[in-house]
Each structure stands twice: as C-alpha cells, then as structure tokens.
Amino acid sequence: MRKAWYAVCPSSEVAADPKKVTVNGRDYVLYRDKTGRIVACNGYCPHRGCDLSMGSIHEGELVCPFHGWHFEGTGSCTHIPANKLGTPIPPSYRLNTYPVTELAELVWLYTHPNLDAPAPTSFATFADLLHDDWQYVSFEQTWQAHFTRAVESVLDVSHLPFVHPETTGTDVDPTVIGPEYTVKGKRIVIYPTPFAPSHPMEPVHPTQDAHLRTEIELLFPNQWIIRTPFGNDGIMCTFLTFTPVHDDVTSIFGIAMRNFDLDAPWMDAFHIDHTLRVMAQDQRIVESLRPRIAPFQLQDERHVPSDVPAIRFRVMLRNALKEEQGGF
Ligand code: FES
Ligand SMILES: [Fe+2]
Incomplete structure (x- = not known):
C-alpha cells in the first residue's frame, strides 16, 4: 500500500545530515528544515538522479552533492549554481514531498506524495x-x-x-x-x-x-x-x-x-x-x-x-x- 503511514526510523536518527529510508522498494530522504520540522522527499535528484542522502543541509535546504542544486521544504528547487544568477527555475524542477510526522519517538511517513490529491487521513495510533x-x-x-x-x-x-x-x-x-x-x-x-x-x-x-x-x-x-x-x-x-x-x-x-x-x-x-x-x-x-x-x-x-x-x-x-x- 502506498497510501498508508509507515514508521521509518527513530526520530533521533534525523539530525544534521539527510537520512535515507526505504518503503515498498522506494527510497526517500528525510531532513530537518530551519525550524526543526522534518521534511520527507524523493530520494534522488531530478537533475541527474544523484542519491540525495549523500547531500547536505544548508540553511534548512537540501543540497545535492553532484551539481549543488538546492531544494526547499516544499520540494521546489531554489538555486542552480550552474545558471546565471536570476535565471528563472521552472516549477517542474522539484522533488515530490510526502506527509511526515513524529510520534512515540518514531518518524512516520505517508508514502503517497503531497500532490493535488486530497490530503491523507491524519496519522492515528493507539x-x-x-x-x-x-x-x-x-x-x-x-x-x-x-x-x-x-x-x-x-x-x-x-x-x-x-x-x-x-x-x-x-x-x-x-x-x-x-x-x-x-x-x-x-x-x-x-x-x-x-x-x-x-x-x-x-x-x-x-x-x-x-x-x-x-x-x-x-x-x-x-x-x-x-x-x-x-x-x-x-x-x-x-x-x-x-x-x-x-x-x-x-x-x-x-x-x-x-x-x-x-x-x-x-x-x-x-x-x-x-x-x-x-x-x-x-x-x-x-x-x-x-x-x-x-x-x-x-x-x-x-x-x-x-x-x-x-x-x-x-x-x-x-x-x-x-x-x-x-x-x-
Ligand atoms: S544530480 Fe543533483 S544537482 Fe545534478
Ligand atoms: Fe508468535
């Protein structure tokens, strides 16, 4: 099932570096933005498919290690170092993001992306x-x-x-x-x-x-x-x-x-x-x-x-x- 909440790791494992998790054979990357909130996104860069868990976090944005593209918490690309400053970035240059929450010291990931589809039922537990x-x-x-x-x-x-x-x-x-x-x-x-x-x-x-x-x-x-x-x-x-x-x-x-x-x-x-x-x-x-x-x-x-x-x-x-x- 893709439309379900899965525990993916202890909360403590999402710290300074991007963290890779895998559910149903798909890789996702988790990191904390500036506010400490966890962001969950695709595991691979839309440019040339680099593994984003090898990247870094710069001021709350995810930075790809291959050509340095930056992605903000909504998944949008905010910076392409190879382009001249001010070059518009097409909206499709983005990562899918996914609903994610922390509960019982675990990170829970909903593996259907935040698209225009209706929001998932909120996470429920015992x-x-x-x-x-x-x-x-x-x-x-x-x-x-x-x-x-x-x-x-x-x-x-x-x-x-x-x-x-x-x-x-x-x-x-x-x-x-x-x-x-x-x-x-x-x-x-x-x-x-x-x-x-x-x-x-x-x-x-x-x-x-x-x-x-x-x-x-x-x-x-x-x-x-x-x-x-x-x-x-x-x-x-x-x-x-x-x-x-x-x-x-x-x-x-x-x-x-x-x-x-x-x-x-x-x-x-x-x-x-x-x-x-x-x-x-x-x-x-x-x-x-x-x-x-x-x-x-x-x-x-x-x-x-x-x-x-x-x-x-x-x-x-x-x-x-x-x-x-x-x-x-
Ligand atoms: S593969 Fe990620 S910036 Fe090029
Ligand atoms: Fe048993």
Missing part, C-alpha cells in the same frame, strides 16, 4: 502510546520476510504452543477457543486462547471480565499491540509496527510499555528480553514461509477457523489495494 506517565522502551528488528507474512503472524493465535513453547505458548491449550475476535472499521481485536493461570504473563482467568483479559489489536494495516492486564489497573503492552522495506524485508519498530513499577529497570530488561526471545522464535518460522507474499486467492492455502483473524487482514488488504489502485 491511545496507549500517548501517556506522559508510562514507561516506554523501544526496540527494532529486521525480518527477511514479506510484510503480509509478518503481520499475519501476530494475528495467528494457534501457533503459540508450537512456536513459543517456553515463552508465550507455555501451558496454552492448542485448541483455539473461537477464536474470539471483533472487526470494527480498521481494527481487528482478538482475545487469544488464555494461558494457564500459572503463566507469568497471564495472571487472570478467562472467565473474568473481558477487560481483564489479554487483548491483541491490529490497527490496519500495520500497527499492532498486545495488552496484558496485571491487576490493580496495571497494564503491560507490547506495540509493534511493520514497515515493508522490500518484498522480502520488513522492518519492525517496537515499544514495550507499562503503567506500573515505572522506576524498576529490571522490568524493562525482563519485558524486552521476553519480547525479543518471542520475536526470534517467530522470525525463524515467518522467514521460512513460501510463497513469500501471503496469497490473496484463499484457495491457494488450506484454512481452519483459528486462521480467521489473519484472513480478515488479508481481505482488508486486498480491498485497500483495489481501492488504492482505482484511485490513482
């Missing part, structure tokens, strides 16, 4: 990421897997006892109840098959209120969170967002967060260590899946009821792509 008084710890992963396979893996509850026997799958009954899930607009919410009460990540019993149960939510197409209640209004969440870099590379930006034991660094270490161990178990399997891209034709794979949330994602993606292609 309220869980927006608390001033929670503890947040970030991490990053790169999987050699297609975006579709990576996202589907976090909607798949039946793999837990097989892929994660010593982590999230401990004591999980392989028979999936339901699966219990809801779909509302762009959100798929899943209540995974509960762990045994002895499991360290699942201290509540399935018969308790829904709000006390572990909940997985996907904000289509690429933001995912798992919320695990810890009693006394304590909640521990793991957020992941998936960015398709190339057909066989997906970047994952994660945030481990909680609203209790804020000054306990050992909790940070526990949560991150646990999450990375779980993700390494998933990565190994997901990278092995063929075909690399999840097939849109449902008859190309064999399905069971526990696959329904992942199939809902697949159908949503297919519809979104159809709409996007129709809209170009």
Whole structure:
C-alpha cells in the first residue's frame, strides 16, 4: 500500500545530515528544515538522479552533492549554481514531498506524495502510546520476510504452543477457543486462547471480565499491540509496527510499555528480553514461509477457523489495494 503511514526510523536518527529510508522498494530522504520540522522527499535528484542522502543541509535546504542544486521544504528547487544568477527555475524542477510526522519517538511517513490529491487521513495510533506517565522502551528488528507474512503472524493465535513453547505458548491449550475476535472499521481485536493461570504473563482467568483479559489489536494495516492486564489497573503492552522495506524485508519498530513499577529497570530488561526471545522464535518460522507474499486467492492455502483473524487482514488488504489502485 502506498497510501498508508509507515514508521521509518527513530526520530533521533534525523539530525544534521539527510537520512535515507526505504518503503515498498522506494527510497526517500528525510531532513530537518530551519525550524526543526522534518521534511520527507524523493530520494534522488531530478537533475541527474544523484542519491540525495549523500547531500547536505544548508540553511534548512537540501543540497545535492553532484551539481549543488538546492531544494526547499516544499520540494521546489531554489538555486542552480550552474545558471546565471536570476535565471528563472521552472516549477517542474522539484522533488515530490510526502506527509511526515513524529510520534512515540518514531518518524512516520505517508508514502503517497503531497500532490493535488486530497490530503491523507491524519496519522492515528493507539491511545496507549500517548501517556506522559508510562514507561516506554523501544526496540527494532529486521525480518527477511514479506510484510503480509509478518503481520499475519501476530494475528495467528494457534501457533503459540508450537512456536513459543517456553515463552508465550507455555501451558496454552492448542485448541483455539473461537477464536474470539471483533472487526470494527480498521481494527481487528482478538482475545487469544488464555494461558494457564500459572503463566507469568497471564495472571487472570478467562472467565473474568473481558477487560481483564489479554487483548491483541491490529490497527490496519500495520500497527499492532498486545495488552496484558496485571491487576490493580496495571497494564503491560507490547506495540509493534511493520514497515515493508522490500518484498522480502520488513522492518519492525517496537515499544514495550507499562503503567506500573515505572522506576524498576529490571522490568524493562525482563519485558524486552521476553519480547525479543518471542520475536526470534517467530522470525525463524515467518522467514521460512513460501510463497513469500501471503496469497490473496484463499484457495491457494488450506484454512481452519483459528486462521480467521489473519484472513480478515488479508481481505482488508486486498480491498485497500483495489481501492488504492482505482484511485490513482
Ligand atoms: S544530480 Fe543533483 S544537482 Fe545534478
Ligand atoms: Fe508468535
């Protein structure tokens, strides 16, 4: 999907020099203008195609390293050193720019350009990421897997006892109840098959209120969170967002967060260590899946009821792509 917001790097990585990022096989350059605001533009110069991430920033403008053309934050070329001073610069001598924003210490890029097309829907994320008084710890992963396979893996509850026997799958009954899930607009919410009460990540019993149960939510197409209640209004969440870099590379930006034991660094270490161990178990399997891209034709794979949330994602993606292609 081109009309979507993708996390592309931590905010701290957009500093003094232009920064290259890649989404869906296209390169973009990010830099900060005079005001500190991030600008996102095409990765290559319209003159002779030089890689603009090799350039520099001069008074808030992007300068190409090949012949020194300057581009301002709107993408317009403002200076061509080889031309006599005062020579008009045609409006088409420009870079496309893209909507970009910073949230949760990440840079988010909307990969459809700022043309005359209607403005994109503004960036939306989970309220869980927006608390001033929670503890947040970030991490990053790169999987050699297609975006579709990576996202589907976090909607798949039946793999837990097989892929994660010593982590999230401990004591999980392989028979999936339901699966219990809801779909509302762009959100798929899943209540995974509960762990045994002895499991360290699942201290509540399935018969308790829904709000006390572990909940997985996907904000289509690429933001995912798992919320695990810890009693006394304590909640521990793991957020992941998936960015398709190339057909066989997906970047994952994660945030481990909680609203209790804020000054306990050992909790940070526990949560991150646990999450990375779980993700390494998933990565190994997901990278092995063929075909690399999840097939849109449902008859190309064999399905069971526990696959329904992942199939809902697949159908949503297919519809979104159809709409996007129709809209170009
Ligand atoms: S290639 Fe960029 S100024 Fe010539
Ligand atoms: Fe998993």
